[in-house]
Amino acid sequence: MAGAAGATGAASLLSGKRASAQKPVKGDPGGTTKPPPTTTTPTVNPGTIANPTPFIEPLPIPAVLQPVASLSPAPIPSKHQLYSQYVPKKFYEVHVKEGMHSFHPALPPQKIFGYNGVTPGYTIKARYGEPILTRFFNELPPDYVGIGVPQISPHLHNLHGAPESDGNPVNFFDPGYFWDNHYPMFPFNNDSRNALGTLWCHDHRFDFTAQNVYKGLAFFYLCYDALDSGTEVASTTYPNSLRLPSGEFDVPLMISDRKFDSNGNLAYDTFNLDGMLGDKYTVNGKIQPFFKVARRKYRFRLLVANPSRFYRFFLSNGDPFTVIGNDGNLLPAPIQMQSIYLGVAERADIIIDFSKYPIGTEIILENRLEQEDGRGPTGDLLNPGTPLLKFIVDRDVASDPSQVPATLRPLPPLPSNTEINALRTRHWKFDRSNGAWTVNGEFFDPDVVRAQVKRGTKEVWVLENGGGGWHHPIHIHHNEFRILSRNGVKPPPFEQGRKDVVTLEPGEEVRVLMEFSAFLGKYPIHCHNTVHEDHAMMALWEIVP
Numbered sequence: 001m002a003g004a005a006g007a008t009g010a011a012s013l014l015s016g017k018r019a020s021a022q023k024p025v026k027g028d029p030g031g032t033t034k035p036p037p038t039t040t041t042p043t044v045n046p047g048t049i050a051n052p053t054p055f056i057e058p059l060p061i062p063a064v065l066q067p068v069a070s071l072s073p074a075p076i077p078s079k080h081q082l083y084s085q086y087v088p089k090k091f092y093e094v095h096v097k098e099g100m101h102s103f104h105p106a107l108p109p110q111k112i113f114g115y116n117g118v119t120p121g122y123t124i125k126a127r128y129g130e131p132i133l134t135r136f137f138n139e140l141p142p143d144y145v146g147i148g149v150p151q152i153s154p155h156l157h158n159l160h161g162a163p164e165s166d167g168n169p170v171n172f173f174d175p176g177y178f179w180d181n182h183y184p185m186f187p188f189n190n191d192s193r194n195a196l197g198t199l200w201c202h203d204h205r206f207d208f209t210a211q212n213v214y215k216g217l218a219f220f221y222l223c224y225d226a227l228d229s230g231t232e233v234a235s236t237t238y239p240n241s242l243r244l245p246s247g248e249f250d251v252p253l254m255i256s257d258r259k260f261d262s263n264g265n266l267a268y269d270t271f272n273l274d275g276m277l278g279d280k281y282t283v284n285g286k287i288q289p290f291f292k293v294a295r296r297k298y299r300f301r302l303l304v305a306n307p308s309r310f311y312r313f314f315l316s317n318g319d320p321f322t323v324i325g326n327d328g329n330l331l332p333a334p335i336q337m338q339s340i341y342l343g344v345a346e347r348a349d350i351i352i353d354f355s356k357y358p359i360g361t362e363i364i365l366e367n368r369l370e371q372e373d374g375r376g377p378t379g380d381l382l383n384p385g386t387p388l389l390k391f392i393v394d395r396d397v398a399s400d401p402s403q404v405p406a407t408l409r410p411l412p413p414l415p416s417n418t419e420i421n422a423l424r425t426r427h428w429k430f431d432r433s434n435g436a437w438t439v440n441g442e443f444f445d446p447d448v449v450r451a452q453v454k455r456g457t458k459e460v461w462v463l464e465n466g467g468g469g470w471h472h473p474i475h476i477h478h479n480e481f482r483i484l485s486r487n488g489v490k491p492p493p494f495e496q497g498r499k500d501v502v503t504l505e506p507g508e509e510v511r512v513l514m515e516f517s518a519f520l521g522k523y524p525i526h527c528h529n530t531v532h533e534d535h536a537m538m539a540l541w542e543i544v545p
């Protein structure tokens, strides 16, 4: 039954066919009894279309979603933990439906799944202290057959929120229903050092996450506060603002590889349980676009949104860039790096200063990591790499008021070793069994909670790679962790921040510090190679009083 405190009663039928699907009952969304579809149309056309000409279309920038004045029917406060403490100040409506999309002019326009019918959907710009309620309507065709299924669970990766508003994989719901997610917008432990920045919302319907996200269900959710204020000019509202590049100079980049059949239609290999790799590369939904930039600083938020591919991002000229954030968090200080390695669902906030390049300069953002199957990268670097996005320096600016201060967001200090050694330790082993994927030897079971933890405590979780040369990007919901060690060694500086995904390389054992507060209920831990996740590499754990 419902794991979330505060979730009460059965879903009630409301106006027309639409009902509140807020009741978090697994496999029984909104009280319907329809069994989940078990088959989808696999790739019928094994061919693949030749690489279309790169860099002929501009990079799309997802529009900012505007709030609505109110929701009708009104949300039900009793269904959300901490609602009365964090009463929503902003309401959004997101309609999950099919839409027509062009990945590239050489490919036929085709139907995708989109938040409001577009992919990547609109960006939500959220602010700490301004709680949000987002209502997701499932308007997908009930009889849909193809890549993905028309049941959804919109998950906000990795907001600190309650399980009933998390987009828990088991809380999926059918077409004709909606679900309200309450985003309370307070930092973990109400400590602004834990405030988040670059988040993304993606579908999480268990067993079908890879396909539903691949089909288009992903968008950015960016959080701002007094420090990361969203303004780059001196401001009396935010006197402590870092003044990072903002507005049109703060650019999210959702990177996803995809496969297209010889007719140019999106293709997906349902039978490969190792992972799904594409040979075309989309950035914000377009294959290899270009982006015209001014001679000034830009902030780019890199996100790996595809099912199984890992990346090592380089600039084609080999120049370093400035890394200011990793996953959801700003780092304590900027780091100069020549490349950055990201597994699935990891993010990096980077600053590129184009002022040092003359007008007419072209620089390509590329991936130099070789990967041939779902096992993970081979470890070899390609040079040149795969081109993803071309920057074209095309104009001067009168001034660049943005800054990259030497101090960004301070990190809360780690507990002492003595304190850490006294904590309860829990092991999670990610392994393979009979061609499918396990956590601690078990397949995902939506009915079984594998661990219970006490609210208000800390634990050390040991994430172990079961071997076989597999790479697993491990993600834990509820709250970010701190990486204590990788194979006994302190992680590199850009991994010393707060993280919500950690890549578990072959043979590795990663120790992370977990802390539980505020909410009660069930959250998942899973591999974010979503093909592994969908084939059972997930477990539920629960926070209890």
Ligand code: C2O
Binding pocket: 155, 157, 202, 204, 345, 475, 477, 524, 526, 528
């Ligand atoms: Cu990005 Cu459990 O999800």
Ligand code: CU
Binding pocket: 471, 472, 473, 527, 528, 529, 532, 533, 537
């Ligand atoms: Cu995995």
